[in-house]
Amino acid sequence: MGQKKLSRNARCPCDSGLKYKACCYNKGFHYVVDDDGTISRSVPLNEEAVALLEEQRERFIAKHGRPPGPDDFIFDPEDMPDEETLTAEMVAAMSKAGIHPALIHAYQKTGLLLTEENRHLMPTSHVKEFEDAVDEYYALHPEEDEGLDS
Structure with missing residues (x-):
């Protein structure tokens, strides 16, 4: 499924009532829209977070014998x-x-x-x-x- 950046002229998804370009556009994240119109926030990860996610991925593979899929939890709910x-x-x-x-x-x-x-x-x-x-x-x-x- 493809994603593209939200148009600057769209209403800001944060519910402020403003246009995206006048609200959250210049913050340290951006909103993206996938092919079915679902809007989500894309936040850059620092190196520590990337390493933690890779560690969780390896744990998932060790436990389930396969890589995680799109519907799998990042962190095992049983451990939370x-x-x-x-x-x-x-x-x-x-x-x-x-x-x-x-x-x-x-x-x-x-x-x-x-x-x-x-x-x-x-x-x-x-x-x-x-x-x-x-x-x-x-x-x-x-x-x-x-x-x-x-």
């Missing part, structure tokens, strides 16, 4: 904790690392981890959703200082 456990472990790790409670709240609300390093890889609507969750935290905790750089 359920979403509730994963979220609880992530929140515990964030707290232990000293992450600001507003960012932890935003993670719990959105499932996103927005940083200065990855902000350019996030669709505009995701950035807004995360920032709205940070604002919500401060509305719920007005006694806290809003000196947070997300």
